[in-house]
Amino acid sequence: MDPPVAVCFDMDGVLVDSEDYWHPAERDRIFPAVLAGELPDLDEVTGMNYREIYDYLDDEYEVTVSEAEFVELYDETATEVYGERVRLLPGAREFVDDLRDAGVPVALVSSSPLHWLDIVLDRFDLEFDLVASADEFDGLGKPEPGVYEDAIDDLGTVPEHTVVIEDSRNGVLAAHRAGARVIAYRDEHNADTDLSEADEVVEGPEELFAAVRQSIETVRASASGSSGSSG
Template identity: 40%
Template sequence: MTSSLPAAVLWDMDGTLVDTEPYWMAAETPLVERFGGTWSHEQALQLVGRGLSDSARVLQDAGVKMSIPDIIDALTDSVMASLAANGVPFRPGARELLADLRAQGVKTALVTMSVRRMADSVVERIDFDAFDVVIAGDEATRPKPYPDAYLQACTMLGVDPADTVAIEDSPNGLRAAVASGAVSLGVPLLLSLTGVGAHELWPTLDGRTTDDLRALHAAHAPAGSRR
């Protein structure tokens, strides 16, 4: 291929890089039940891709009589315990693609709505130097679906969003990526991404390489992009 590599690839974490959504759902149910409420799978799906403060408000509405920071801490503690017990559950092809990007010298950022200590617990369990920059939910000026976290990552990397590829699994996350100006790739997990605005939807990252992301960016980068 003659087109150049994207300047950076920006990764969502939960549901995109790692399949931790079951861990979050497993943390939510007992928390609601502790206060006498019930929590369905359909309710849990409403929290996928949302900022943790927004999710905590939904849990308060479901009867959890705790402050927003305490809810976030309780959920995060539970998910981190699952990670410690079970390891990092990479989505198919995600680790391999990330490693290939690093081998090719492409900058990478992790852009997640999980808090910093949760993000660090995942990154620390990856057996290579995976990311140049991590933007966590407690560092973003506004949560997804706002583009702030992606724009913050681009600023820290010193790249134009139009020269990047962002990978997301949820509608909220994908809306944030699209709004940032990145070439946006949707890899759905629990929720449909049809009609959300992705430049492309791939059913999986399994078997994908840096060359595939190069071709994706070349096909969809806006006119005037230096790439």
């Protein structure tokens, strides 16, 4: 039996519009409070786990706070962003439920820590077959492929049978390097982001859901053709 076709959603900037709040928070409040001198471009760190953001900034810029202080500032911001401000992608809950009802395993794969993910899952009453956080992954997070490789394995499938939805360059690179089919979600927050490593770039929920459905059918047709020709 062929491995199932599976779908992996990123959270920030795809499932919820959190990048609309994270980007100004990082640009205007967090980075000026933790760095002296030059500030990074947001695309450098978007999609990365916040602990790895600290390590990156410590290597490339002049950090003025400890990692514990940095993490506390991010956690305080996250409580407000996820608990009060973000909105769910219109139609996302129903779409995820429909996929799961149709026998398609669906995962949430994020660089955010589990306690941030839990806020979103509880607030919007979301259910997935797998919830994977790079914060719990014993290895490098996005843009490295390990978090997706682990999630794909845990879903009981293979990369070529997996459709990933991402919005950041780091996330797209991670999914692409893992060997999955990558759909990049374009919105105002990433209008100028390089998403060229994605197999497809879409805008808006309806276009996204249609692209995921079409990708599932494409993967199934390819798998069926391969099975038919192997005998």
